[in-house]
Amino acid sequence: MKYLAVLGRQPKISLAELESLFENVQPAGETLAEFSLSNDSSGFPDIQRLGGTLKLAYRIELPIVQFLKTLPPEGKITLGLSDYSVGASAFKAQGEALKLKRILTKLKHSVRVVPNKAPILSTATSFHNHLWTDNKLELIKYGKTFYRVIGVQNIDAYTKRDQVRPARDAKVGMLPPKLAQILINLCGELPSGSVLLDPFCGTGVVLQEGMLMGYKVKGSDLSERMVEYSERNLQWLTKMEGLVPKSAGVVTVEQGDAASLEWQSPIDLVACETYLGQPMSSAPAEIKLKQEKQECRSIVLGFLKNLASQITSDTPVTIAVPAWLRNNGEYERLNLLDEIQNLGYNVKRFRNLGQKDLLYHRDGQVVAREIIVLRKK
Secondary structure, eight states: OOEEEEEOSSHHHHHHHHHHHSEEEEEOSTTEEEEEOOTTOOSOOOGGGOTTEEEEEEEOOSOHHHHHTTSOSSSOEEEEEEEOSTTOOHHHHHHHHHHHHHHHHHTTOOEEEOOOSSSSOOHHHHHHTTTBSSSEEEEEEETTEEEEEEEEOOHHHHHHHHHSOSOOOGGGOOOOHHHHHHHHHTTOOOOTTOEEEETTOTTSHHHHHHHHTTOEEEEEESOHHHHHHHHHHHHHHHTSTTTSOTTOEEEEEEEOOTTTOOOOSOOOEEEEEOOOOSOOSSOOOHHHHHHHHHHHHHHHHHHHHHHHTTSOTTOEEEEEEEEEEOTTSOEEEOOOHHHHHHTTEEEOOOSSOOGGGOEEOOTTOSEEEEEEEEEEO
């Protein structure tokens, strides 16, 4: 079965996430990608663990009229349509939806069409209308091909995990839960119960998302206060009934310098946002940038050197390091790849994108995150 992913605001990074988890990933337009599952996979992919995917759908292989005949014969149908075709418009999408409604009406269905204010239904519209259930469906049209949506990102759950956690600190930067999921997924899919390490755990966002994926987690941070915050947030998460899989749990959260701390083995995967330097509201002067780069470079390389002796060959490591906005609108990076490889790591190469594409930022954000995906040699 072929699946379709509607990619998030950073489509190249979303594409890298899919490549790390699935097979035969191919871009389909700027914000879509098709992929398939491995032969030993069962069931649908779980969109709630994909930080970079807004909607998941499967390709409808039947003619659309024949597909509509397979819908449950009873109950009112709620129908939404998103059109990603070249030249799509809200008017055309609404017209296509009404055309499908007429077919369903002839099949004796009562139908409500979700109105199109744009060619594409927003994630919020799809989610709050539950357009992935038996009698409530969203169809995606791309050219002459139709897909049926099987999952939509739970935007309310992300907001809760981001903003309702008991311990938050805006001064140290806020790692979005979606980005934390992406960092973990870029390590590939490992068995439930594998041990995830975050050596710069901050308030524990990577650790919480790792637990929700079924991993055992361990974290460390230079700041005792951040260790306390992580512990409080993970305790809060474990009390949310039914969310944390039985395979997950907290191994340890401890205070220590990532450049010298000896972590308890085993370590099956590593995902983290390293030190990003000082918060900035405007592009830094050259002398300030030079100082920031030297400090961040020293911390990142010191950590990776220390880690290399504590993990086994082929252990996946994903890190987010800083990049700074310059006055010309471009981002200046640490340019660490050669030095990282000399420390005993291979840099992962992706089929559909390059390292230059792995830059995570909002428009105008001064300190961006460059994502680097590694494997221990």
